[in-house]
Amino acid sequence: MLNTGKPGLPPPGPSKKTIYIARFHDTQYHGPGRKFSIVTELDEVSFMPEWAKLPTTDPYIDGIVDALTPDVQLWKNYLSGAIPWQSFREKYSQVVSSTPLYHGTLMARLTDGSEIIVDDGDTLLCVCTKAKADDMRCHRAWAAYWLRGCNWRVMIDGRQLR
Ligand SMILES: [Zn+2]
Numbered sequence: 001m002l003n004t005g006k007p008g009l010p011p012p013g014p015s016k017k018t019i020y021i022a023r024f025h026d027t028q029y030h031g032p033g034r035k036f037s038i039v040t041e042l043d044e045v046s047f048m049p050e051w052a053k054l055p056t057t058d059p060y061i062d063g064i065v066d067a068l069t070p071d072v073q074l075w076k077n078y079l080s081g082a083i084p085w086q087s088f089r090e091k092y093s094q095v096v097s098s099t100p101l102y103h104g105t106l107m108a109r110l111t112d113g114s115e116i117i118v119d120d121g122d123t124l125l126c127v128c129t130k131a132k133a134d135d136m137r138c139h140r141a142w143a144a145y146w147l148r149g150c151n152w153r154v155m156i157d158g159r160q161l162r
Helices: 072-079 085-096 130-134 139-149
Strands: 018-023 035-037 107-110 115-117 123-126 153-156
Touching (some): 018 139, 072 085, 123 139
Parallel strands (some): 018 123, 018 153
Antiparallel strands (some): 107 115
16 A cells, blocks of 8 residues: 555655565465465476476476575485485575575576566466475475564465464
8 A cells, every 4th residue: 555644644754665475386375476486496306206296287487596595415315215305405494594685686587588676566486285384395395484583574385474
């Protein structure tokens, strides 16, 4: 709502930007803005568990947020079962938790290679099931907390992260 400065309205000030985080498949939880992947694209997917595969019809995306996308080898090791999710979390956290994820610094790379800021209403997408995210065994769930810590209003899987 626009703040007109009338009595009864909240004082003027920077309003929080909203970022949506969801599974590719759960389009009902996507925001009104652009859609960015936070999963590494792999050429070879035979070892991937069923839940980690993209929807059968290729989902539409505007680009990828490299800062929140796991390293290729780390993602492969996790999905193939070579390392447990705890190790995945530890290694992923080491990199991402020290990266500034504020509005204005969080960048997305579009399919044409150009970089733009991630903005109010945009959505970050990953493949893990909602059960995994609810259980804190998914990198979008970890990223949600870091993003909240960087002043975003975070909507994850349809509800606001408090
Ligand atoms: Zn995930």
